[in-house]
Amino acid sequence: MSNTLKGAAAIVGVGTAGLGEAPGFNAMDIQALAVRAALDDAGLSLADVDGLFCANMSHTFPAISTIEYLGIAPRWIDGTNTGGSSFVAHAMSAAMALQAGLCDVALICYGATMRTGAGRMVPAAEQPAYEIPHQPRYPMTAYAMAAARHMAQFGTTREHLAEVALAARAWAQLNPDAFERGDLTMEDVLSSRMVLEPLTLRDCCLLTDGAGAVVMTRPDRARDLAQKPAYFLGGGVASYNRAISEMPDLTTTAAKDSGARAYAMAGLGPADMNVLQLYDAFTINVILFLEDLGFCPKGEGGAFVSGGHIAPGGGLPVNTNGGGLSFTHPGMYGIFTLIEATRQLRGEAGARQIPDAETVLCHGNGITLSHQATAILGSENTL
Amino acid sequence: MTASPDRPGPPPTGPDQQFQAHVADGRLWLQTCQDCGSAIFMPRILCPHCHSLSLQWAPASGLGTVYTRSVLHRRPKPGDDRPTEHAIVLVDLDEGPRIMSRLPDTPAADIRIGMRVRARIAGEDGARVVLFDPEESKT
Numbered sequence: 001m002s003n004t005l006k007g008a009a010a011i012v013g014v015g016t017a018g019l020g021e022a023p024g025f026n027a028m029d030i031q032a033l034a035v036r037a038a039l040d041d042a043g044l045s046l047a048d049v050d051g052l053f054c055a056n057m058s059h060t061f062p063a064i065s066t067i068e069y070l071g072i073a074p075r076w077i078d079g080t081n082t083g084g085s086s087f088v089a090h091a092m093s094a095a096m097a098l099q100a101g102l103c104d105v106a107l108i109c110y111g112a113t114m115r116t117g118a119g120r121m122v123p124a125a126e127q128p129a130y131e132i133p134h135q136p137r138y139p140m141t142a143y144a145m146a147a148a149r150h151m152a153q154f155g156t157t158r159e160h161l162a163e164v165a166l167a168a169r170a171w172a173q174l175n176p177d178a179f180e181r182g183d184l185t186m187e188d189v190l191s192s193r194m195v196l197e198p199l200t201l202r203d204c205c206l207l208t209d210g211a212g213a214v215v216m217t218r219p220d221r222a223r224d225l226a227q228k229p230a231y232f233l234g235g236g237v238a239s240y241n242r243a244i245s246e247m248p249d250l251t252t253t254a255a256k257d258s259g260a261r262a263y264a265m266a267g268l269g270p271a272d273m274n275v276l277q278l279y280d281a282f283t284i285n286v287i288l289f290l291e292d293l294g295f296c297p298k299g300e301g302g303a304f305v306s307g308g309h310i311a312p313g314g315g316l317p318v319n320t321n322g323g324g325l326s327f328t329h330p331g332m333y334g335i336f337t338l339i340e341a342t343r344q345l346r347g348e349a350g351a352r353q354i355p356d357a358e359t360v361l362c363h364g365n366g367i368t369l370s371h372q373a374t375a376i377l378g379s380e381n382t383l
Numbered sequence: 384m385t386a387s388p389d390r391p392g393p394p395p396t397g398p399d400q401q402f403q404a405h406v407a408d409g410r411l412w413l414q415t416c417q418d419c420g421s422a423i424f425m426p427r428i429l430c431p432h433c434h435s436l437s438l439q440w441a442p443a444s445g446l447g448t449v450y451t452r453s454v455l456h457r458r459p460k461p462g463d464d465r466p467t468e469h470a471i472v473l474v475d476l477d478e479g480p481r482i483m484s485r486l487p488d489t490p491a492a493d494i495r496i497g498m499r500v501r502a503r504i505a506g507e508d509g510a511r512v513v514l515f516d517p518e519e520s521k522t
Contacts, residue, residue: 128425128483129399129425130424130425130482130483131483133510133512134471134483134484134485134512135469135471136453136471136483137455141453141455141471144453144454145451145452145453145471145473146451148451148452148453148496149450149451149496152451152496152497193456193458194456195455195456196453196454196455196456197453197454197455197456197491198453243425243483244473244483245425245473245481245482245483246425246481250450250451250473
């Protein structure tokens with residue numbers, strides 16, 4: 001029963017625009033450029049798009065504003081907003097809508113200009129009422145609290161966290177589109193400015209402009225298009241809480257459930273994954289998700305990432321584009337996990353290409369460890 | 384609950400209003416589920432554990448344990464005389480629920496995960512909040 005979405009859809013086009021800084025442009029402008037790039041990539045046009053999946057933090061009604069700006073009239077519209085995880089969740093919703101015949105060409109898109117626009121991470125308009133009086137700094141306070149608890153409970157160290165930042169930078173140095181490509185050492189990370197203890201500046205993602213778009217369709221059509229399809233093999237979502245103070249256990253995220261659901265749908269497990277794209281808003285996220293998604297036991301994520309294990313040349317390639325830490329992070333990052341996964345499966349990732357990548361696990365995180373979405377993509381051989 | 388001299392106006396009705404009214408009157412009270420016995424925070428209209436609508440207010444012990452902490456390190460700016468360190472904690476109350484708060488009179492470096500703390504209500508009329516102090520120092 002749960003296998004019905006496996007192979008029901010494929011990513012056939014991906015595009016980005018405005019990565020880094022896009023002065024003078026707004027979110028809808030660069031989103032439209034990314035959409036055009038993704039459709040050009042697929043060999044499709046905006047007139048073909050009849051399903052739209054969209055979320056952002058700049059518009060109250062992101063999907064509707066996107067429809068208006070692009071001049072499209074889709075027959076299926078999904079504006080589910082679960083934070084930065086939205087787009088990974090949309091991949092499963094799009095597969096469902098495509099399979100049900102609600103649409104034939106699904107477009108997932110996002111754009112933001114927080115760097116040149118607001119100059120800061122724009123927090124959500126509504127924040128937890130019982131936390132606000134204590135002046136937390138969202139979203140960072142929540143992740144610092146998770147990191148502090150993980151360190152106290154499992155002995156995770158700042159060096160462990162720094163390993164995640166170093167791996168991201170090493171991958172970014174292989175990606176010409178990455179925003180931060182300079183050399184970074186363990187000492188640089190450990191001595192960078194303490195922002196929200198125990199997290200330093202280098203434990204935090206970038207704040208960039210940027211837009212991304214993904215086009216999905218059913219396999220029969222995908223095979224006739226310009227690019228090698230990246231098939232949707234399985235997905236899952238999970239959420240228990242909005243506020244960090246309502247999270248049952250700050251060292252175990254709902255990725256445990258979203259991942260299990262995605263593996264079950266795909267009929268695959270952690271050992272079958274060739275490449276991982278894990279939403280790394282902060283270094284602790286990667287450690288938590290490696291544990292919760294079954295790549296190492298709970299509490300051992302710090303040791304797992306040590307010695308460059310997730311860096312280029314290591315045992316498990318994670319965030320091969322450089323991630324939110326060094327590639328790009330325009331407020332919501334989830335869509336970039338799908339884009340990099342697709343490029344890896346096509347074999348077009350250049351210097352950072354993982355040889356013979358057949359499976360990629362994408363994981364999106366939303367709000368303050370509040371919503372988790374997992375999607376597993378694979379090549380034709382994995383169907 | 385009725386209006387008090389400190390709280391003019393109509394009596395509080397919804398769960399948030401009732402919690403805040405207790406705090407305004409200097410008390411940390413929690414909802415307790417009459418069906419499954421769980422103590423509940425944040426205040427709600429139903430029990431998040433068994434989904435019962437039968438909730439009643441009861442005094443909390445005020446005792447708890449620091450579950451985790453974070454410390455904002457501010458870059459000093461001219462004219463900003465706030466402390467450069469701002470520590471926030473999550474406290475696991477002995478009754479069960481977790482609550483975000485601060486230990487305003489305790490240096491950030493002395494706030495340890497696992498330490499025992501006791502609640503107090505502080506702040507001006509109209510803006511009272513639940514804060515904590517180390518419990519060890521009071522024995």
